[in-house]
Amino acid sequence: MKDKDQELLLEKLVVINVGVSGFADSLEQQEVEVIQVDWSPPAGGDEEMIDLLEKLL
Amino acid sequence: MASGFVIRKNQYYDSVFLMGVNKRLSQAEGVLQTAVLMGSDKNKQLLVDIGIGGDEITKANPNDLIVAVIGESAQVVESVLRELDHALHAFEENLSGPRIHSLEDAIAEKPHANLAVLSIPGEYVLREARKALEDGLNLFIFSSNVPIEGELELKELAAEKGLLVMGPDCGTSILGGTGIGFANVVNRGSIGAIGPSGTGLQEFTCQIHNAGYGISHAIGTGSHDLSDEIGGITTLQALEALEANAQTKVITIIAKPPGVATLALLLERIKGCSKPVVGCFLGARMETAEWGDTLAWAPTIDHAVLSAIQHVDEKQELAKLTLTNQERDLATNARASWTPEQRYVRGLFAGGTFCYQSQLILTEASIMTHSNAPLDPKNSLAHPDKSLEHTLIDMGDETYTFGKPHPMIDSTMRSKRILSEGRDPSVAVLLLDFILGYNASMDPVGDLLDAIFEAKQMKQQQGGELTVVASICGTDKDPQELDLQEKLLREAGVIVFHSNAKASLFCCELLKPVQESVS
Numbered sequence: 001m002k003d004k005d006q007e008l009l010l011e012k013l014v015v016i017n018v019g020v021s022g023f024a025d026s027l028e029q030q031e032v033e034v035i036q037v038d039w040s041p042p043a044g045g046d047e048e049m050i051d052l053l054e055k056l057l
Numbered sequence: 058m059a060s061g062f063v064i065r066k067n068q069y070y071d072s073v074f075l076m077g078v079n080k081r082l083s084q085a086e087g088v089l090q091t092a093v094l095m096g097s098d099k100n101k102q103l104l105v106d107i108g109i110g111g112d113e114i115t116k117a118n119p120n121d122l123i124v125a126v127i128g129e130s131a132q133v134v135e136s137v138l139r140e141l142d143h144a145l146h147a148f149e150e151n152l153s154g155p156r157i158h159s160l161e162d163a164i165a166e167k168p169h170a171n172l173a174v175l176s177i178p179g180e181y182v183l184r185e186a187r188k189a190l191e192d193g194l195n196l197f198i199f200s201s202n203v204p205i206e207g208e209l210e211l212k213e214l215a216a217e218k219g220l221l222v223m224g225p226d227c228g229t230s231i232l233g234g235t236g237i238g239f240a241n242v243v244n245r246g247s248i249g250a251i252g253p254s255g256t257g258l259q260e261f262t263c264q265i266h267n268a269g270y271g272i273s274h275a276i277g278t279g280s281h282d283l284s285d286e287i288g289g290i291t292t293l294q295a296l297e298a299l300e301a302n303a304q305t306k307v308i309t310i311i312a313k314p315p316g317v318a319t320l321a322l323l324l325e326r327i328k329g330c331s332k333p334v335v336g337c338f339l340g341a342r343m344e345t346a347e348w349g350d351t352l353a354w355a356p357t358i359d360h361a362v363l364s365a366i367q368h369v370d371e372k373q374e375l376a377k378l379t380l381t382n383q384e385r386d387l388a389t390n391a392r393a394s395w396t397p398e399q400r401y402v403r404g405l406f407a408g409g410t411f412c413y414q415s416q417l418i419l420t421e422a423s424i425m426t427h428s429n430a431p432l433d434p435k436n437s438l439a440h441p442d443k444s445l446e447h448t449l450i451d452m453g454d455e456t457y458t459f460g461k462p463h464p465m466i467d468s469t470m471r472s473k474r475i476l477s478e479g480r481d482p483s484v485a486v487l488l489l490d491f492i493l494g495y496n497a498s499m500d501p502v503g504d505l506l507d508a509i510f511e512a513k514q515m516k517q518q519q520g521g522e523l524t525v526v527a528s529i530c531g532t533d534k535d536p537q538e539l540d541l542q543e544k545l546l547r548e549a550g551v552i553v554f555h556s557n558a559k560a561s562l563f564c565c566e567l568l569k570p571v572q573e574s575v576s
Contacts, residue, residue: 008232016173019199
């Protein structure tokens with residue numbers, strides 16, 4: 001069986017874009033199926049809170 | 058002078074959007090400086106550095122938008138901050154449909170996704186990247202400032218799962234004809250490419266297209282992949298993938314010098330490769346005996362292009378990188394217009410690989426250069442803003458991009474530097490690069506034209522002429538219109554090349570007699 005990294009070169013790309021929305025726009029222009037994640041720092045960027053949440057969830 | 062700021066709680070925007078707002082606000086009359094950023098600790102320090110501080114700023118968190126303005130009067134500051142609502146409103150209007158705010162929700166929505174692209178602040182990358190890999194997604198990580206041990210962890214996890222991690226600090230990839238990140242629009246073909254050098258990979262793919270050939274896949278690996286800490290994990294995976302890929306006939310690697318152990322490992326792998334490999338390890342020196350039968354050694358990107366083409370088209374001859382007689386005459390004429398004081402080149406690059414390759418070519422011609430990203434640490438500038446004799450600056454270096462978009466998107470820093478170099482009476486030559494393609498500025502030449510004109514005028518007032526040399530990295534299919542960008546440069550009296558190596562060689566020709574008189 002082929003590794004997924006080799007399959008990536010053969011398959012149609014389906015992209016999850018996390019961050020700069022321009023990257024999703026340029027993929028859409030190329031007719032790539034893409035979903036934009038409007039990301040923001042979890043727990044307001046509070047490192048301790050993020051670690052705590054990760055342990056709880 | 059007056060200053061002021063507003064804080065918008067829980068309004069997070071990406072750096073490219075913030076740049077757009079910053080640009081709009083800074084253009085208002087009477088504005089001396091603006092800062093539009095999220096409230097991370099590093100950004101808050103930047104604000105303190107320009108005299109904006111206090112309790113409210115200290116309490117802001119990374120999800121809070123901070124907009125600060127320094128203006129000639131309190132009225133200017135107040136009116137600019139009022140304008141903020143219009144700028145943000147314009148953004149909100151572009152949003153339509155339900156919004157997705159987490160990777161988990163996106164995966165639920167698109168369970169068949171095969172690639173996640175991450176462009177978020179470096180300190181948050183590991184968490185999101187781990188989640189993506191656990192869910193079977195390959196990764197393209199544009200973000201920089203990810204700790205090297207974190208990169209190693211991600212790449213080892215990915216390799217275990219048979220997934221690819223392009224990045225962190227990965228600027229470009231072209232997979233099956235689709236450009237990701239900063240990528241040029243190129244024809245498809247049988248030449249494959251791999252590389253940690255983002256702009257190097259871009260110029261390689263453009264030159265292949267411009268010569269009438271095509272790219273199967275170009276796989277960016279991230280700038281640290283060939284360091285001995287990472288050991289080329291992504292490069293080796295990419296090599297294997299391209300070796301197995303039926304469309305790819307030849308594989309080219311474009312990189313700055315790899316770590317010693319990693320280069321040895323890579324060369325061993327290349328020796329066992331069933332397809333020919335062109336290795337362009339800029340600045341790395343090696344005996345012919347070490348190349349093996351499958352490796353063709355290319356000292357510059359231009360050599361790599363010709364060598365790769367030769368593997369798919371035997372009729373193509375390997376030409377030497379050289380200037381035409383006409384180009385030499387052009388150099389002689391340009392030199393004749395300089396004052397006796399004018400003797401130095403200043404290179405201001407958006408592409409880090411171009412800065413590096415130019416240093417190599419100038420050094421080869423015995424022209425010693427200083428840089429903020431030097432070939433040899435002894436030629437490092439004491440301060441990146443203060444040029445010394447021949448100086449080549451990587452404007453994409455962290456010093457210039459911290460909290461700001463890359464110079465391929467935002468020309469502000471490069472414009473300012475062009476003017477300060479123009480003022481220096483010892484400067485004879487300005488060497489620039491212009492990079493087209495997806496996600497780059499839509500008018501990279503237009504962004505710098507005013508500064509180029511002004512610098513040229515300043516030089517004329519000093520009794521001389523400023524010789525401006527530029528390379529354009531782009532194709533006729535790029536959204537910026539290559540012909541138009543080139544025309545704008547030529548009309549401004551700029552000497553234009555389609556490769557950084559040629560532009561650098563031209564600078565050597567310009568400076569050779571000056572150099573000889575110095576030594």
